[in-house]
Amino acid sequence: xxxxxxxxxxxxxxxxxxxxxxxxxxxxxxxxxxxxxxxxxxxxxxxxxxxxxxxxxxxxxxxxxxxxxxxxxxxxxxxxxxxxxxxxxxxxxxxxxxxxxxxxxxxxxxxxxx
Amino acid sequence: xxxxxxxxxxxxxxxxxxxxxxxxxxxxxxxxxxxxxxxxxxxxxxxxxxxxxxxxxxxxxxxxxxxxxxxxxxxxxxxxxxxxxxxxxxxxxxxxxxxxxxxxxxxxxxxxxxxxxxxx
Numbered sequence: 001x002x003x004x005x006x007x008x009x010x011x012x013x014x015x016x017x018x019x020x021x022x023x024x025x026x027x028x029x030x031x032x033x034x035x036x037x038x039x040x041x042x043x044x045x046x047x048x049x050x051x052x053x054x055x056x057x058x059x060x061x062x063x064x065x066x067x068x069x070x071x072x073x074x075x076x077x078x079x080x081x082x083x084x085x086x087x088x089x090x091x092x093x094x095x096x097x098x099x100x101x102x103x104x105x106x107x108x109x110x111x112x113x114x
Numbered sequence: 115x116x117x118x119x120x121x122x123x124x125x126x127x128x129x130x131x132x133x134x135x136x137x138x139x140x141x142x143x144x145x146x147x148x149x150x151x152x153x154x155x156x157x158x159x160x161x162x163x164x165x166x167x168x169x170x171x172x173x174x175x176x177x178x179x180x181x182x183x184x185x186x187x188x189x190x191x192x193x194x195x196x197x198x199x200x201x202x203x204x205x206x207x208x209x210x211x212x213x214x215x216x217x218x219x220x221x222x223x224x225x226x227x228x229x230x231x232x233x234x
Contacts, residue, residue, distance in 0.1 A: 009155075032221065034221070034222050034223075036223075036225075041205075041228065041230070042227050042228060043118075043120070043207045043208075043209070043225030043226050043227050043228045044158070044207075044209075044223070044225050045225065046222045046223070046224070049222060089157065089158070091223075093221030093222070093223075101148070101160060101163070102221070102223060104157045104158050105157065106156070106157050107155075107156075107157050109155075
């Protein structure tokens with residue numbers, strides 16, 4: 001079956017530094033990926049998505065890079081702030097007949113040190 | 115973005131009692147909702163897919179009689195943990211997609227705020 005996994009379970013960065021969270025996937029047919037952010041005690045929130053016809057997509061302080069050759073994507077957070085401390089999941093949605101299921105990675109816990 | 119309201123945020127109950135968790139889509143209709151379970155420091159585990167007006171679809175290993183799902187309207191799905199036991203203690207989260215229009219690019223999920231269940 002398809003898997004989506006993160007490289008590191010934890011990441012600690014200094015406030016103001018850039019953060020890079022990595023994710024690997026196994027299914028070459030995967031064409032759409034989403035990054036979610038989950039703060040402690042809350043449900044996940046959508047951050048940014050990317051389709052396979054793109055290599056890069058930028059949002060506000062976040063950039064997602066997709067390398068289809070090595071089946072790898074990354075989430076880059078610029079000028080990391082304390083409010084960025086959370087668990088980050090990469091996810092691969094999959095179409096069903098009438099619903100959307102997503103395969104989630106294990107999550108990377110980002111800790112921002114002041 | 116779409117808003118999904120989940121209640122309660124936390125609940126403590128005695129072993130053997132039943133607990134109901136509600137999930138509402140506030141600004142759109144949701145014919146499908148998803149229920150997840152999440153243990154500390156772990157990823158989300160899909161338990162079941164709730165379908166408005168029909169039976170829920172449960173993932174392998176999830177007891178349908180234990181976790182009752184009702185999706186009676188286009189804006190409300192409920193998960194009832196029946197005869198709860200300490201091993202049912204977990205963080206439960208609902209989600210849905212904005213289905214209008216429905217396409218691969220609208221597969222991003224909108225999550226409720228989660229319910230922390232503690233069974234004594």
